[in-house]
Every structure is written in structure tokens, then in C-alpha cells.
Amino acid sequence: MSEKELILKVSHLQKSFGNHAVLNDIDFEVHKGDVVSIIGASGSGKSTMLRCINLLEEPGGGEILFHGQDITDAKVNVPAYRAKVGMVFQNFNLFNNMTVLENCIVGQVKVAKKKPEEARISAVRYLRQVGMEPFLNAKPRQLSGGQKQRVAIARALAMEPEVLLFDEPTSALDPQMVGEVLSVMEDLAKQGLTMLVVTHEMAFARDVSTHVIYMSEGVIEEEGTPAQIFGAPRSEKTKEFLARFRNTAV
């Protein structure tokens, strides 16, 4: 893992909402090609941490180094940074005023300044990759949750990000739709995309990711390979957390 190029290095990351400390002294690294799953109970700070990484939440302290540059520095061009770090949301957040195709084009044209025709070609390519090509002309409200999420993934991919962040991408989906989204994510992992995934899907964390981080009460309780975390967790809290999941069919 260490020989691969270091993309993200988070150190001493902190965040509080008022008096409530949500994140405490978070340290971890993401290398090129890593698929990092972040697991933990609701309220453990997983999503907040992910949102800090692309500055949707303002970190309260610590550093987030992207290729060595601290992006929490006030001089950093935030939109330009975000264009390189994609994000897939729990609630999809597709642009409701645009068709599926337009959703995947607008960022390429307005942000990445690509020519519209070029953007269209690559949008169609990514939509095909997630199996949503036939729905080019549909509006988000006409799609199912799983379809929306696949479009959201295509939209993020169309920006050709170096890292893709997933914030509980399957939590708002019906059980039947979870599979179609997870299989797209699995394909992306196989293609070597660097991914940071906050998830409750333990099977995904165990079988697809290269690295697992278990968070509890705003700190990283334990991290390691999936085999180690799921096979031989060291922390009592991790054991307890995973035991609860083992009962719910992984």
C-alpha cells in the first residue's frame, strides 16, 4: 500500500458543532487505487468526516493534504479542488431541472470547460458504464432510487475525479435497488478507481474494499485490511459492532 502514490493524507482532523465534538484527531491516508470503506454506527462521525474532505463541512482543525497541499488553507481554490474529488450522496442530489444527460454534461462544460460535444460523448460513455444510457432524456423525478444513484455516479465519474467519495450511497434505497448500485461500485473498484466509501453494507466493506476504517464516537477506533477487521478485530468496540451486523445476513 505504501509504494502507491499518496493522494490524501488526513491528519489530526477535528470538527465540532457547537460544544459537541463530532470528529476527534482523525488520521488516515488514501493511496491511488485504494478502496477505503468507513464503517461505524450512525452518529459516529463517518459522514461528517467525508463531508470535511471535500469541504462541504468546514473542518475545525487539523490538515487535509491532497497531493501534499493542505486544502483547508484559506488560499486554496475550493471549487477547483472539489472538481478533482467527486462525491456521491445518500440522497443522490441529481439536478432536478435537467435530464439525465444534462446532469452528466453540465459540470464538464461549466467547470472543466470541455466542448459540449466532447462532454456529451463522455457523458454517454459513463452512463453506458452504469447501465443508464437508455434513460438519457429522462428527468430525475421519473427514475427509481437505484437508477438515480447510478446516474449520480456517472455524473461524478464524468468529472474524471482522482478520488470518489461515497456518502452512504445505498442507505436511501429499497433492498432490491441496493444490489444494482453496489455492483456498479464494485466494477469501479475493479477498474482501480480510488474510492472512499461510508457504508452500512458490510459485505461490500469486507469483499470489495482494500482497507477498512471503523469509526466510533468521532474517532477511528480501528483500521486495517478487511480480513483483519472482519476476521480478527482487535478492539472490543469493533467486535461488538460487527457482531450486531453478523446477525443481519452479510
Add this chain to the structure above:
Amino acid sequence: MSISNMSFLGRIGYLLQRYGTSYLKGAGTTLVIALVSTAIGCLIGFVVGVVQTIPVDKKRDSAVKRGLLKVVKVILKAYVELFRGTPMIVQAVFIYYGLSQVFNIQLGMWSAAFLVVSINTGAYMAESVRGGIISVDPGQMEGAKAIGMTHVQAMKNVILPQAIRNIMPQIGNNLIINIKDTSVLSVISIVDLFFVHKSVAGALYTYFESATIVMAIYLTMTLVTSRLLLLVEKKMDGDANYELVDTMDIGNQLRTAREHDGEGRRG
């Protein structure tokens, strides 16, 4: 036959025959002022509403930018409160005579009418636009930011198109209110529909008859307007259906490829 001997309908017929064109001209004036001023008012409202929703980034924005933004926002807030909080009839007099007495600017009646109704509408629309922007799901802004859009890009491409749809009923409301409320402009001698009514009724003492005609004209204008606006809204919502993109080509290519494979295996 003198007008005092006529029946109610007879008097209305007489008024229409004699003053029909005046009523229509008045109605035209009313409609022009309402339409133009609502359009300008909407523009003002959009600018004010958009400026008022610019977020302040304490960490990244310079002190100058933050200070300037704060001053502008206070001024805009004062504008909204002033023109929402006073009657348009008084605003009309205040602006028309105030500009001429204090600043020695002699506004024509038309300019004064457009000015008063526009800034009055703008004050209301500013709040509607702000509400429309706030009512768009915050996830839309986050989605836009996440692909690297700036605040301006996100507003232009994602938030405002949705906000406009949300406030279409408000725009319609304002247009209808303006069609009716331009009647107060008769205080600065604009010859609108109400002014025509006052002249006709005052000359012939036919208040009820003239009011009946004017009521009917106002109601026709507002009903037609609200129907047209509903059509516009429907148009904005677009088709409820969508066409699946014809993937026959892709399907055919796949089938041919498969057949080739099959033959290959058989052979």
C-alpha cells in the same frame, strides 16, 4: 332620450357606445403598466433576492468583500421594508412630487408609473425570490458544489431555474395584483381604466353603470392572465413522459456479435 330616463342596461349600452374606446384605451394603459412593471419588478426582485442569499465565508472571503456585502444587504433590506411597508398610492405621490420638488427631476407620468409599480413589485418579488431560493432542496447546491461549481455557477445552472419554477405562482399573483393596483396611479393622473371610470361616472353621474363595466373589464383581464400563467407553468413542468433512447443499434450490434461468437464455437 335623456340618460336619466334610460334603464340600467340602456345606460350601460349608452356608456359603451359613447366611451367604449376610452374604456379600452384605459384598459390598454393598465395592462401595459402592469406587464412592463411586473417584468421590471421581477428583475429587481431577482437581483435583490440573489444578492441577499450570497453566503459569507468567514475564512476565505476578504474583510473588504464581507464588509461590502453586509452594507449592500442592509441597504437592500431597507428597500424591501420601505416599499413593502407603505401603500403604493402614497409611494406614487411621494416619488412623483418628491423627485420634482427635491431633485428638480420632472418625470413624465408614464415613467413615474413604471418606476413606482416596478420598485413596489421588486420589493415583494425580492422576498418571493429569496423564499424560492431557500425552498430549493439544499442537496441541489451540495450536488453542484461537489462537481466543482462556484456559487454563481450553481445559482445560474441549478438553483435559479428551480426557484423560478417555485415562484411562478408568486409572479402570477404579482401580475394580477398589479393589473388591479395600477388603479391607484390615477392620483398622478395616469389615464388608466380607473381614471376613465372616474371621468365618465363623474360627468354623467353613472357610478354604478360605469363601475359594472369596469369590474367586467378588470375581471376579464385577470382571468385571462391567470389562465395564461397556468399554461406557462404547465409548459415549464415539461412532459410527464420520456422516450427511452433507441438502443436498437446497440442491441443489434450485440446480437450480431453474439451470432458471430456462436458460429465460431460451432465451427
